[in-house]
Amino acid sequence: MVVVPGRRPERRETKPAERSIPGLAVRKAAAKLLGAVVDAKTPLDGLTDHEHGHPVFLALDQRDRALVRAILATALRYRGTIDRLISSRLEKPLPPNAHALSHVLHVAAAQILFLDVPDSAAVDLAVTHANSDPRTKRFAGLVNAVLRGLSRDKTSALPARLAEGHEAPEWFRDRLAAAYGPAKAGAILAAHRIEAPVDFTVKSDPQKWATALGGMVLPTGSVRVERLAAPVAELPGFEEGEWWVQDAAAALPARMLGSLAGRKVADLCAAPGGKTAQLVLAGAEVTAIDTSANRLKRLNENLARLRLQAKVIEADVSKYEAGEAFDAVLLDAPCSSTGTVRRHPDIPWTKSSEDVARLAALQARLLQAATRLVRPGGRIVFSNCSLDPVEGELLLAEFLAENPHMVVESVRPGEIAGADCFITPRGAIRTTPADLDLGRPEISGLDGFFAVRLLRLH
Template sequence: MPPSRFAASIEVPGLAARRIAADILDGVLHKHRTLDDQLDGTGAHPGLKTLADRDRALMRRLVSTILRRLGTLGHLLSRLLDRGIPTDAPRAQSALLIGAAQILWMDVPDHAAVDLSVRLVQSDRRAAKYAGLVNAVLRRCAREGHALVDEVRTQTLDLPHWLFARWAAHYGEATAREMALAIANEPSLDLTVKSDPAQWASRLHGEMLPTGTVRTLLHGSVTMLPGFPEGQWWVQDAAAALPARLFGDIKDKRIADLCAAPGGKTAQLAYAGAQVTAVDRSPARMARLRDNLARLSLSAECIVADAVEWPGDGDGFDGILLDAPCTSTGTIRRHPDVAWLRQEAEIATLAALQKRLLQKAVTLLKSGGTLVYCTCSLEPEEGEQPIAALLGSESGLRRVPITPSEVAGLSELLTADGDLRTLPCHLPHADARLGGLDGFYAARLVKS
């Protein structure tokens, strides 16, 4: 990006954050790049280094709000634009989305939201001709937008039709609507702590969930929060923290964590006293896992390999945790880009991979060993169905149902078969920001 495009941000506070937000939105909506790729690592937007923490937080909130409310924003702008959103200038589209999101859902004065969006299009050669249009539409949005949003008042607009239809068919329409409503709220920060969760909940101005996770509404850089430098906790959704606990007492047992990065479950297993072998095919993700373990003063054998091809060590493992690659539709509340990047056709492809990984996991398991399979998907093809197929084809495996006591008495998280199935609308709270869970499935099998 030419330096001149950043020069204006020095003169106009907040413009750089909005310009980078527009770039990242363009990356998601037009170039099919994930938010994670654009926010962290080698592919991160170069302009992020120039932003102060406050502007970086603003940029992240802008992007996540727009992706969380994309369907509603599209409907609203179609009502305010006689000829639809300009298609020949992506920056004009981004400016309209950014301006409208601030007017409708963020604590930004309307005049500032309009002015900065106009400046955004003026600084782009292809979009500059739409400056007047952006100004007029956003001024009208400030006058009429809230009423237009209240007219529709349905979060089903903010999910792709194919995805909501699947959830309605599998979970029932009422539950699917509750899930969509939960996803519309910006989620809390969930932390797995090494010890004394009640004390950490107090220190971090949050609360302790029944499962022991600490949940807080603190935002900003997690590295600045108490306990981070000392390795007292790690970021992990409350639902994601449940599968690793299903092994029971694993002190001194040999556990393989397949598809392990970024390592939250690896950390749980290591802290519980297991001898952990973490396997992941991505060198970059494995490097991040090693960094996380080092900060937490935990250790595991880390192997960069494709789990399907990995031969193991010949001795067999007491336990296998397989957190399989999936469509990740259960994580949309934390990763709203997933809703717009995934396609229904991908489910079958990933289900085939999950089948191969499950078959491999069985071969790595000792007789009498425990296999915990989990995915952060809400699609039955990636959860219940592959487990049913595996049990049907492997006579040496049996399901060990999860009991309510293993999930803090929250029996609503368990299926009739005794598997774990968390939904975004589970764990409701009077403050919607403190409620909800990622969608997870987990089953526990034992090799006879």
Template sequence: MSKDAHSARMAAADLVAAVTGEGQLLSDALGQGALTALAPADRARAQRLATETLRQMPRADAVLKPFLRRSPPAPVLAVLRIATVEMLALGAAPHGVVGAAVDTLRAGGIRTDSFASLGNAVLRKVAATDPAVWATLPVPELPSWLRGRLMSAWGKPATRAMEAAHLAGAPLDLTPKDGDAEALATQLGGEALPGGSVRLTVPGQVSELGGYASGDWWVQDAAAAMPARLLAAQPGERVADLCAAPGGKTLQLAAAGAEVTALDISQGRMDRVAENLGRCGLAANLVVADALDWQPEALLDAVLLDAPCSATGTIRRHPDLPHAKGGYGLRELFALQAQMLDHALTLLRPGGRLVFCTCSLLPEEGEQQIAHLRDRHPDLLADVAATDLPWIAPEWRAGDGMLRLRPDFWADRGGIDGFFIACLRLPG
């Protein structure tokens, strides 16, 4: 095993341990430890290994359990889980995986080196496991704090279907700058999706794909691309994208010719927006500020508010979320969303449009949030025309001007992130 491959495995183990042992989100852990020193390709390999291990972790634990008298420390268990997933889920050669895992334990210093013999013995038993057993293991269930809420909202069959979608993972979706999904799909060998996104099932290294360096497209899940499409910004319109990072919606609005102000509270996240705009040759006014405090110089034609939320709709691409998050702080999030909605309305001219969205599966962050908003603002109108589009599936509709997307939708196409979208407007 090469030094770089070994470093990638060690970094992957650190990532898994950070999520499971310290409750960190993978996005936070990515900027720490050995991962920061890796070359881009090895960094991507470490992230892929960690992500797939977190997705398959309950199955890996079921295989490991008979071979462990008690659970080893988190860094050791992370190595065992990764190796189990590599062998049984990813089909890697057992001999190489076992040797690499033992080397990783030996190189881990005081935290793991004394467990190298245990790891060797356990993983040899895992390697002897019939691969067919893996397919018979149950689909991992969501944690009880979330599963119970989804059962109450959508029912048991839908919740199980969402869990199956989470296990399947997510393909790569792209948004073409020029809006020509058919041409980009043909160029990259992908599928043009209803709504204008392009889906790649075997993408390879993103930065090596044709059109990346020239900014012809950007990575954006098909669900995340829908709010800006429904807002339908026109050339010259004054539009704000609140909570804009990482910038996909800002790019869409700018590509449509709008005068866009992109706002985010984090300078670091706003730097990513600037980087994406620069690569794609697009422009927007970037503001680092709290969305609850910001006021434009003149009232706006439209506002897109992608509010902070539980992110429960993105578990199929972020399997760390169920392990790192609990049900804490949800009420505070619900209250913040309500405040942001009320403030967003003050930014609009008469007749102005508001698109509110959350990447959440919880009705409290979607349907219920809008019902409460309309109670507070009885004159607020549903923008029914915004969602009256031929590519919108009937099962997505959640009321006038509202869409509810779930991971189990588009099952024949590889699923879609969970999203809630509401299109509203002020009376003119």
């Protein structure tokens, strides 16, 4: 029987100084950062940023950082399954305050169950980790027994636990089911288990770049690569500015503005600039506005690499006043980002229903501001990467009720290549990770997006 919390673990001989144990720093960093995500609701991207990330992450070399990210992404992507497998091997639940112990177990279990790491190494490092921390030292025997049990039984136990589903927290599952029904919600959650492929928007000749990058051309015109052969900056065409990374769903809103040659267009909340680049490439005279100086720096860098030019302004979109009304406005608004869980598996664990409501209120204010920037007869495309109707369909209904001078201009079948299946009854665009079935889960799906085209009547 597995050792349970509260029992004295067997004594273990002390090992050499921690810094001399290969791999221990990586596992300790992964557990610490997992705690920051799950307990403190800290976004994973910030923790693992190569310039401003957490100190324990920055202390590692590039190879070890990559392993930390792989461990964390896996531990979060399969958190429900890992938790069920660990719990099934305990006589009683872990103490409510045993957060550090839980993170040690989850980090090791992610390696044993899903990563190409020798099971013995994952177990030994986890036990050493537990022994090195006063909060977990007395549970080192439990760590050893649980993880060895997982290693021994994973071939038979893992498929059954995976079939139970439920990787995401309850608040997230409930909202998906309410919005899409149990079957579609289940398909979305299943898609979240699969690491997303990488999509590229290309300046021209998609087939050429699909061949060069080792991918395929999607029905929407984006180029998709299942797994990159090298870091993005080392791929052919990067230095020449021939393409940029942009999910196929994220590439749709800019195309909803139609012909833009010679038109004055405002791109609100523009950074990091993928949609700005699309608008410039379409021939528009673009003003890109964002409130973040750091994000605008990245936007400028991206435009420079792409050899594209736009007027860039640092300003609060909700307060910005243009000297002259724009012909069109694109507002890709800040949101809960629940449509991007395939790429950011921490989101269900760092966000909440309260965040959805708060961000929907912000989006409503920004959309209202956008109406002041567009001329009568001009278009607004409002979009975000949320799966939640509160940030999409319901927000739109409330906005239209309060703004009779704005109407939906429906996306017409055949207007945007490959997008007919995403058009809603109201003429908006709605995508989910369960859409775009290309035969294999690894190359299928796209980010969850909502986008609607509005026309200002007067």
